Each structure stands twice: as structure tokens, then as C-alpha cells.
Amino acid sequence: MKRYETIHEQAKQFIDRLETIDRERVNGPVIQPVDERSLARMDALGIPTDGRALEDVVNDTIDHILGPTVPANHPHFFGFIPGPAERVAWLGDVMTNAYNPHAGGFTMAETALHAEQIVLDFLAETIGYSTDTYGGLFVSGGSMANLTALVAARDAKLEEDALHRGTAYVSDQTHSSVAKAFKIAGIPTRNVRRVPSDPDTFALDVDALEQMIQRDANDGFRPFAVVGTVGTTNTGTIDPIESIARVAETYDLWFHIDGAYGGTVLLSEPYRHLARGVDRSDSFSWDGHKWLYQTYGSAMVFVKDRTHLFNSYETKPEYLRDVESTGDKWNTWDVGIEMTRPARGVKLWMTLQALGTKTLSKRITTAITNAEALERMIDDLPMIERISPASLGIINFRFIDDALDERALDAWNERIVQTINDRGDAGLYTTMLNGKRVIRLATIHPDVTPEELGTILRTLTRIAEQTK
Amino acid sequence: MKRYETIHEQAKQFIDRLETIDRERVNGPVIQPVDERSLARMDALGIPTDGRALEDVVNDTIDHILGPTVPANHPHFFGFIPGPAERVAWLGDVMTNAYNPHAGGFTMAETALHAEQIVLDFLAETIGYSTDTYGGLFVSGGSMANLTALVAARDAKLEEDALHRGTAYVSDQTHSSVAKAFKIAGIPTRNVRRVPSDPDTFALDVDALEQMIQRDANDGFRPFAVVGTVGTTNTGTIDPIESIARVAETYDLWFHIDGAYGGTVLLSEPYRHLARGVDRSDSFSWDGHKWLYQTYGSAMVFVKDRTHLFNSYETKPEYLRDVESTGDKWNTWDVGIEMTRPARGVKLWMTLQALGTKTLSKRITTAITNAEALERMIDDLPMIERISPASLGIINFRFIDDALDERALDAWNERIVQTINDRGDAGLYTTMLNGKRVIRLATIHPDVTPEELGTILRTLTRIAEQTK
Numbered sequence: 001m002k003r004y005e006t007i008h009e010q011a012k013q014f015i016d017r018l019e020t021i022d023r024e025r026v027n028g029p030v031i032q033p034v035d036e037r038s039l040a041r042m043d044a045l046g047i048p049t050d051g052r053a054l055e056d057v058v059n060d061t062i063d064h065i066l067g068p069t070v071p072a073n074h075p076h077f078f079g080f081i082p083g084p085a086e087r088v089a090w091l092g093d094v095m096t097n098a099y100n101p102h103a104g105g106f107t108m109a110e111t112a113l114h115a116e117q118i119v120l121d122f123l124a125e126t127i128g129y130s131t132d133t134y135g136g137l138f139v140s141g142g143s144m145a146n147l148t149a150l151v152a153a154r155d156a157k158l159e160e161d162a163l164h165r166g167t168a169y170v171s172d173q174t175h176s177s178v179a180k181a182f183k184i185a186g187i188p189t190r191n192v193r194r195v196p197s198d199p200d201t202f203a204l205d206v207d208a209l210e211q212m213i214q215r216d217a218n219d220g221f222r223p224f225a226v227v228g229t230v231g232t233t234n235t236g237t238i239d240p241i242e243s244i245a246r247v248a249e250t251y252d253l254w255f256h257i258d259g260a261y262g263g264t265v266l267l268s269e270p271y272r273h274l275a276r277g278v279d280r281s282d283s284f285s286w287d288g289h290k291w292l293y294q295t296y297g298s299a300m301v302f303v304k305d306r307t308h309l310f311n312s313y314e315t316k317p318e319y320l321r322d323v324e325s326t327g328d329k330w331n332t333w334d335v336g337i338e339m340t341r342p343a344r345g346v347k348l349w350m351t352l353q354a355l356g357t358k359t360l361s362k363r364i365t366t367a368i369t370n371a372e373a374l375e376r377m378i379d380d381l382p383m384i385e386r387i388s389p390a391s392l393g394i395i396n397f398r399f400i401d402d403a404l405d406e407r408a409l410d411a412w413n414e415r416i417v418q419t420i421n422d423r424g425d426a427g428l429y430t431t432m433l434n435g436k437r438v439i440r441l442a443t444i445h446p447d448v449t450p451e452e453l454g455t456i457l458r459t460l461t462r463i464a465e466q467t468k
Numbered sequence: 469m470k471r472y473e474t475i476h477e478q479a480k481q482f483i484d485r486l487e488t489i490d491r492e493r494v495n496g497p498v499i500q501p502v503d504e505r506s507l508a509r510m511d512a513l514g515i516p517t518d519g520r521a522l523e524d525v526v527n528d529t530i531d532h533i534l535g536p537t538v539p540a541n542h543p544h545f546f547g548f549i550p551g552p553a554e555r556v557a558w559l560g561d562v563m564t565n566a567y568n569p570h571a572g573g574f575t576m577a578e579t580a581l582h583a584e585q586i587v588l589d590f591l592a593e594t595i596g597y598s599t600d601t602y603g604g605l606f607v608s609g610g611s612m613a614n615l616t617a618l619v620a621a622r623d624a625k626l627e628e629d630a631l632h633r634g635t636a637y638v639s640d641q642t643h644s645s646v647a648k649a650f651k652i653a654g655i656p657t658r659n660v661r662r663v664p665s666d667p668d669t670f671a672l673d674v675d676a677l678e679q680m681i682q683r684d685a686n687d688g689f690r691p692f693a694v695v696g697t698v699g700t701t702n703t704g705t706i707d708p709i710e711s712i713a714r715v716a717e718t719y720d721l722w723f724h725i726d727g728a729y730g731g732t733v734l735l736s737e738p739y740r741h742l743a744r745g746v747d748r749s750d751s752f753s754w755d756g757h758k759w760l761y762q763t764y765g766s767a768m769v770f771v772k773d774r775t776h777l778f779n780s781y782e783t784k785p786e787y788l789r790d791v792e793s794t795g796d797k798w799n800t801w802d803v804g805i806e807m808t809r810p811a812r813g814v815k816l817w818m819t820l821q822a823l824g825t826k827t828l829s830k831r832i833t834t835a836i837t838n839a840e841a842l843e844r845m846i847d848d849l850p851m852i853e854r855i856s857p858a859s860l861g862i863i864n865f866r867f868i869d870d871a872l873d874e875r876a877l878d879a880w881n882e883r884i885v886q887t888i889n890d891r892g893d894a895g896l897y898t899t900m901l902n903g904k905r906v907i908r909l910a911t912i913h914p915d916v917t918p919e920e921l922g923t924i925l926r927t928l929t930r931i932a933e934q935t936k
Contacts, residue, residue, distance in 0.1 A: 048825070061817075065814055088475060091475050098489075103537075110507075143805055160632050164628050164629040180781065289808065337648070359519055
């Protein structure tokens, strides 16, 4: 196809430049302020009437659009959950998008759905769901995974005219997408109860949960769902899964686990026991683009009993019969929200093939032990107070000084973070825990070492002394 | 980065092979049955413990996963809405996924969000929404766009305890994702009224709509939303937009337009008048991966008054103030369902830059005139009954014979389609219209010509004679 030659040439030239781009991004400052001239340049270009030369478009995209974004996959970016995408996943994007299959149903993309299902089966088994009965699919992210599962929870437990009386239970550390999902599903926000978490471990307080359920039931509400998290965003905490499961079973609640981040611990041989009991949940969210090293737009949702997904999402009953008759294959449009969808799972299939589970287990384990090493270093420093234990590669701490009150401590810790970000040594942010402004590190990049974490800690300490 | 060398090399080799792949896909049969050996090969591979050589993984992906998918971008694939993705959009994927920005908010990806907003502003103005007041974002597809808008509609019009009394109005030709969106939003499926469509034009019957609204209001229901379509999936029909707008204004209903497919007609200078009145809607869905030539995972939703999006999706009120104060920039997590999301719009920005609006207008216009040319050819053939007029590049017809009853006609037309698919000349499917099984063609591929459409019509006619 002659007309594609220029485009293919540009793509190959971009890949050649990618080596330089990588080097510059890794050696340069982690976070850079946006140059207003980039925004002005884009405004000036507008949307043109006549097409522009492809090479110019590519250069503008590099210089003014993609180049100035924060490299969330930089080894020293510790903010949010970093996005250390494996380059194999990108190769999967290059290939999948070139073929661009319509992966909503078997008619158009049987082999792509088969590859997705091999990955889903493997991970469902890892959770402890039976591959004979579970259902699931790839979605675009954790918010979509939570929404997909919680609509199924609603339909399984509440009649259509009882939505405003339904109550659901999350902890004060649960990701905001869960409350958003309930709101989208028609559950009033005031009915989403925030169960307190333990001030030391930040794990959901199961006694408080049970009391709240009982009170709501007595008050005429309809408790119908509880959400536990494996790897909270703030602290990497794993909620007490087995105790929550017991409560859910006692009061007939749907038990959803948000494992978007921490679900991946199930693939670490030495640490998978930490998430014991997840097989007792009714549904499970798991992101590819967090700790499974995928590019953005990759997550999965699993439901123990797939008939709940069909009940909520299947729109053509005659299709359902076909699916049931094969028993273990489903069109994704029958079990989820989307109709047309890209073949999101092929790149994870490729990543798992290229890495193998042994390397993956080692990589996940190292992320966890790195944060534990940082914890030991922090505990040796009297000017630092550790706020949360190292858990699933996340740790929180703050600099303290008896001469400063709480407000001054908050401001000081913010200054410290701002300074190291401005210097370009690292990318990290603060969060609020127990009413305190604290410094949060997520250490999941496969290239970061305990030695480098020690260096960053010493830099932070120097900055702290200079900015007090 | 040395460890990426192999991956970059594989990517470049894949691009070199892409020329062959393109040629084989365009010259080969449009639809091929899946070779069971591909599925067996993938089952045998499973998920390995030890990583495999990247080259082998790439070859398996080509041979057994991506290669056997249906080429929805083949010039002779006329089924569904085809996916004739512009190769520039793929180049955008290659580049965007290499940088992999976290494009949920300005903190991480200000320039990428700026590029998306330039595209959104341009298209919002094309709809006729004010860029001072509209809100919108890129989402993964039309189902998500419809869901995002209809949850906002629900929140704008119904109290939380009135969901089960809310009624919404769609036509019997409205895309199934609309009913699914209402269901997800907590509106009972039985409350989504299917307004009949005109048997000749397949456009929503506005008189019937108004009667249904009045009856529901009298019966104690709460009519709150009506959905019109610009470019129905079956027939490419544009509903009577201005009449629906009048009804929506009279009864205080939210007026949503599903322009996922046909919204793109607004970019055709000679045909944009067909969608007159779309500026009177409250929200609008528009797909990139249909007629804007994007790879899958690209759609947009527009809401005339952005405060409705903030009301439904913003979870941290202090952010809202910042956004309102700048007036025209928003974090996508404040106006939509997702939190972490890929920078979906950069590739459309690149496509618009490289093509320019003039080429785009010509390409869209040609898709429409191609179907019109096919209509003229069909109307000259006595053995063919045209079921729907050529509209936005879609046309429906069937072969007829006085000797056959309706059931036999249905079976015959199915046989004709099955035969041409098996021969590999074209990829097309039947649909049901007015209770009849009919042959549906969507002619939006930029490489297809009236001459080729004539050849396919002659082939169909020959097959019809042979299979009667």
C-alpha cells in the first residue's frame, strides 16, 4: 500500500528517536514545568483546512504534546501509582492497533478474544475463582472495572425501586472511583458509608463495619454491598479480607474487592499469602496498567458467577443461549458496558509470554522488598516519623521537629516535596493521613534499587534541613 | 536503554512486515474462517513460567491472534460500521503509547489534555455548542459516551428516589447501548420506551413520541430524557432533530443525540445541513473510531452545559472551583467516569493536522455519494427491492421473487450473503427491517469506488440467481 509508506517511515524514524527520547527522559528532571510556548504553538496551529506535512505533525507532537508530559514510568517517579509500562506492552499496542480488530464479539475477533480469555482464566484461577463459573473481561481501567462489578452487585441484591434505600460500605481509604461507581449506578452518595480505618495500618475496621450494617438494617435501609481493597492507593494496605468475607456472608452482602493496584501481589510467590481469602469475594477488579506493567487503558474485572454479568449487561437473550451452550466463552458486549472495543488484552498476553511468571513474580517481590528496605532506613532516622508501614511497595512518612506545630509541619513537608520535584531528582507527592500532610512513595519501578532509594532519602533529608 | 533494543528492533521489523500484511489482507478473502489450530496453539502455550523469545511471541501473535481477525478496515468490508482507520491514527497510537502519559488531569499531562481540548472545542463548535459553556471529553467508545451523557441527564432531571418512575424515549432503531446506559444508571428497562419509526425512512415518529410522553405523565411516570440519532446503525437515518428538540423543550426533557456514527456528517460541507438543529440538544455522542478514521478506543461526549458533568462526576468540590475559575479547562476525571486514562485524543489531533478539514470533508462526502450511486444502480434492478434509502453511506435492500414467500425470501437473502462472504469477495451481513431479512451495506471506506460497488452488486446478483 503505497500511501502508507510515508507513515511507516515516520513510525520507524520515531522508534529510532525513541532511544534518545528514553535516555533524555531518564537522565533529565523527573517533572518539568510546562512551557507556555507549547500551548501557544498548539493554539496557533488550530485545526487546519489543508493537511500539513506528516513530518511536521510528528515533530509538533513530540515537541509540544507528548514530550512535555510527566514520565510516569521514570524510575524516580514515585507519585500516584507510577506507570512503569513494560516496553513489550507497547510493542503489543503497535501490533494490535495496526490490525485494529473489533474485539467486542467472536464474529470479528475470535482469536483475539481467545487470547484475552487465556489471560483472564489464568488470573481468575490465581484469585481462586472457578474457570467453569467465573465471568470477566478487559476494560479500560479500574474505575470501569469497579463500575462493571458494582452494577452487577446492585442488580443481584436490590429491586429496581429500592435503589435509594440501598447502602454500601467502603473504608475511608477506598479509591474514589468506588463511590463514583455507586453514584453512576443510582445509589445516593449519602448511602455510601465510609467505614473508619485503623489509624496505624489504615485497614478497614470490621467491627465498625458490622455495627453500621446493623444500624442501617434497623433504620430501614438495604445494606447490599461491601468493598474491600487489596492495596489502597494511599498506603498499599490490604483490608482484612477474610473478616470482611465473613460479615458479607452473614448479612448477605455482595463482596467486591478493588485489587486494581494490589491484586498483582497474587503473582508474587513469597507474598501472595498476604491476600489470603480473596476467593471468598463475589467480584474483583485488577488493573493491567498499574503493577502488571501495561500501557494505560488496561484493566480487568472478574465476577465469581458469570450469570450476574449476563443479567446486568446482556441485551439479546438469543445470544446468551449460545454463550451458555459453549459454557466458557462469551462476547464481551454480553458481559460488560462496551460494544465496540479494542483488543486490550493481547498486549498483556504478549507481556506474560515474554516475561514468564517467574520473572514477574521476582519483579513484584522486589517492589515490595524495596519499600521494606526504605522502611528500615526511615526507622533509623530520628527526624522522620513513619506514618504507614511499607505495604505492597508503598510507604508514607513525614519530617518532624518538636519546635513546629502541626500546621507548620504540613507546610514544611510540602516544601520538601516541592523542592525535590523542582530540582528534578524525583517525582513525588504528599497525601493526607490521620489529618497530617505526609510524603508518599510508591516503589514499583523495576529499575529502582534500595541504593537509589537511600540516595533519595538523603537528598530529602538535606532539603528538609535547608527548608525548615 | 539497552534492554529496549530488541523490542525496538522487533517493532521496526513488524512495520516492515506490515506492508506485506496490508497487501495480503486487501488481496485475500475479506472474511476467513478461524483455523482451530490457532486456538489449539494458544491453549498449548498457556501462560509460561519462563519467558519466551520475543521473536517467537511476535510471530505467534501475528499468526494465531491478530492475523486471523476480520479486517474491518478492508475496502470491501461493508458490515457493521466498518473500521477504516487512517494509518496516521495508528502512528498516533505508536507515539502516544510510547510516552504513555497519564491523561486524567493537568498535573501529569497538561499538553496532551490541551491537544484533546483543541479537538473537542473544534467539534463542539461544529455541533453548535458554545465553547464558553460546553463540557466534554474523550472516552473509549459510543457506549461510554452515551452512558456519560445519560447519567448527567438523570441527575439533571430526577431526584434520587424517583429513578424507578423515570421514563426515557428512544426509537426502535436506537443503538442498544442507549438502553444499556439507562439500565446501568438505574432506570428500569421497562421504562425505556421504544417509539416506533417510520417504515420507509426509519426515522423516529415524533407524534407517537409526544403521545407516549403525555400518557406516561398522566400515569404518574416522570418523562426525563429523549434520545435522537444522527446516523442509525441499521439505515444511517437522521431522526427529525428539530421536531424532537421542540418536544424536549415543551416537556422539559433532556435531549441527547447519539451521533456516534453520523455526527461526522457535520464535517461534510455539502451534507452538514442534513443534521440541522443538533445545537438544540443537551448532549451529543461522537465516535472517533467510526467515521473519523481512528483506531478503536476513540469516542467523545459533549454536554452543552458543563456544570451537569461536574454535578455528576466531580468528586472533590475544591477542584471544581479551580476549574470554574479558569473557565475553559477541566481535568477529565472531574467530568467523566474514568480516573487514569490514556491520552486518547492525540491521535485524532494528529489525523486532523495531517488530513486537514478539506480532505476530511471530501472523504465523508464521497462515502455518502457512493451509497447514493449504489442506490441508483439498485433501483434499476427489478429483482432487488430497496428497503431503505441511501443515507450517510448506508443502504439496505433484498432480492425478491414472486414465487417465494417471506420466509423463503429471508433464507435466500441469507444464503446470498453467506455465499459472497465464503467466496471472499466482500464482507457483509444482513439485518432485520420491517420484519424482513435484508442485506445491509455501509460504504465508508475511502478506497471503495462506485465501480467496485457495481461489481459487488453484479456478483450478488449472480449469486442470487445461482442460490435461488
